[in-house]
Amino acid sequence: xxxxxxxxxxxxxxxxxxxxxxxxxxxxxxxxxxxxxxxxxxxxxxxxxxxxxxxxxxxxxxxxxxxxxxxxxxxxxxxxxxxxxxxxxxxxxxxxxxxxxxxxxxxxxxxxxxxxxxxxxxxxxxxxxxxxxxxxxxxxxxxxxxxxxxxxxxxxxxxxxxxxxxxxxxxxxxxxxxxxxxxxxxxxxxxxxxxxxxxxxxxxxxxxxxxxxxxxxxxxxxxxxxxxxxxxxxxxxxxxxxxxxxxxxxxxxxxxxxxxxxxxxxxxxxxxxxxxxxxxx
Numbered sequence: 001x002x003x004x005x006x007x008x009x010x011x012x013x014x015x016x017x018x019x020x021x022x023x024x025x026x027x028x029x030x031x032x033x034x035x036x037x038x039x040x041x042x043x044x045x046x047x048x049x050x051x052x053x054x055x056x057x058x059x060x061x062x063x064x065x066x067x068x069x070x071x072x073x074x075x076x077x078x079x080x081x082x083x084x085x086x087x088x089x090x091x092x093x094x095x096x097x098x099x100x101x102x103x104x105x106x107x108x109x110x111x112x113x114x115x116x117x118x119x120x121x122x123x124x125x126x127x128x129x130x131x132x133x134x135x136x137x138x139x140x141x142x143x144x145x146x147x148x149x150x151x152x153x154x155x156x157x158x159x160x161x162x163x164x165x166x167x168x169x170x171x172x173x174x175x176x177x178x179x180x181x182x183x184x185x186x187x188x189x190x191x192x193x194x195x196x197x198x199x200x201x202x203x204x205x206x207x208x209x210x211x212x213x214x215x216x217x218x219x220x221x222x223x224x225x226x227x228x229x230x231x232x233x234x235x236x237x238x239x240x241x242x243x244x245x246x247x248x249x250x251x252x253x254x255x256x257x258x259x260x261x262x263x264x265x266x267x268x269x270x271x272x273x274x275x276x277x278x279x280x281x
Contacts, residue, residue, distance in 0.1 A: 079116070226241075
């Protein structure tokens with residue numbers, strides 16, 4: 001009888017050991033995929049109050065925009081490019097290491113530039129796509145494609161700029177997602193993120209199906225891996241749909257976070273006339 005009990009005890013403990021052995025690597029992997037609490041500032045870049053907007057590419061190069069003039073902050077020197085035919089440049093979005101997507105909301109123009117900021121080829125005929133008012137764009141993880149959002153028709157489109165074909169479209173986009181207010185788009189390896197200025201963020205899959213909705217109190221927000229880095233009352237947080245929010249960095253109460261941006265493993269935070277650059281742990 002004792003032998004039977006011992007055998008059962010042995011089997012149960014072997015099973016428990018195997019479960020723990022299998023679960024520990026999964027837990028460790030999940031921990032590696034999330035930002036930790038240790039943030040290292042590697043650079044602080046002064047910017048003028050005349051800068052209208054700034055962006056980065058896939059090589060962590062910084063672009064400062066002042067009306068039609070773009071200053072590329074590089075190594076070993078800076079370069080300046082002026083596009084006189086443009087009234088404003090509202091978005092500079094990297095497509096690949098050698099190409100950038102440029103967008104002007106006032107002129108309703110989307111063009112491709114190389115990494116020297118020289119325009120390449122023609123701009124895209126938004127009228128031919130029956131687009132009335134583009135308010136958001138994003139490059140896609142799929143090669144040679146980018147997303148366009150038309151506010152008038154509440155339509156999102158996936159466009160291939162090499163073949164000049166419409167790959168995908170969805171009408172009544174905000175209505176189907178239950179979103180209001182102004183939205184921005186950003187696609188990463190996890191999916192397409194739709195960020196509303198009404199404190200809602202929706203994650204979509206490749207077929208524009210809703211995967212998850214985040215309802216957060218945030219001032220600024222940007223996707224990172226499978227979650228969101230966002231600021232609220234001068235504290236930076238990270239959240240995903242599995243573990244909830246956690247504070248990752250405290251900003252001085254004397255300063256306001258004006259913009260946050262992720263490029264690779266670097267986080268850019270705009271404060272008062274400067275951009276602090278951090279390595280994401």
